[in-house]
Amino acid sequence: VQLLESGGGLVQTGGSLRLSCAGSGFVFSSYAMSWVRQAPGRGLEWVSSIGTTGADTYSADSVKGRFSISRDNSKNTLYMQMNNLRAEDTAVYYCAKDEPWGGCRSATCLFDSWGQGTLVTVSS
């Protein structure tokens, strides 16, 4: 399994960015996917998840209305559209693949594979 994020960079407060995560080595369309971020020196924060077809999405309150998760299964790629960026959105953003362990009935069960992360810096 490989997950490769791209699209991070420096953006001004109020600006937009689109992150991408290309998956390989697994049947991308069969797994829910998520974004997790980590601000400098801080802990992990779940951001958003999407089901296998893209019809079901879930986001943290901190990004609702500003960030939008989507996927293109024909391209094996996960996206995060980030609008109206704030300084507190500065973080390394990881994409993660879900693994529905036996007996799990949740929309997401376990983040078993992670990308290397892409840094988003929001500055005025």
Added chain:
Amino acid sequence: DIQMTQSPSSLSASVGDRVTITCRASQSIGRYLNWYQQKVGEAPKVLIYAASTLQRGVPSRFSGGGSGTEFTLTISGLQPEDFATYYCQQTYTTPRFGGGTKVEIK
């Protein structure tokens, strides 16, 4: 939202020590609890899922226990490569991580 509280937030230990980290959920989450290890500059890595199931390839000195609202991660015989930050995560509802426990060398 279910809150996840880890303790301690940091600890110092020696190679060979037995270390236990606790994670408490603000309401019952059954066994929907995962543990991750993160080293500086790296992505997190799964250690334990479903509260007590060891991820393939993870050394057996790592073990997890608990259910409901209280969970533990135990490292039996700390090794130099185990100095890292550990996070619990609930997936009973929308995922949430604990604040992390940094394990440092004494």
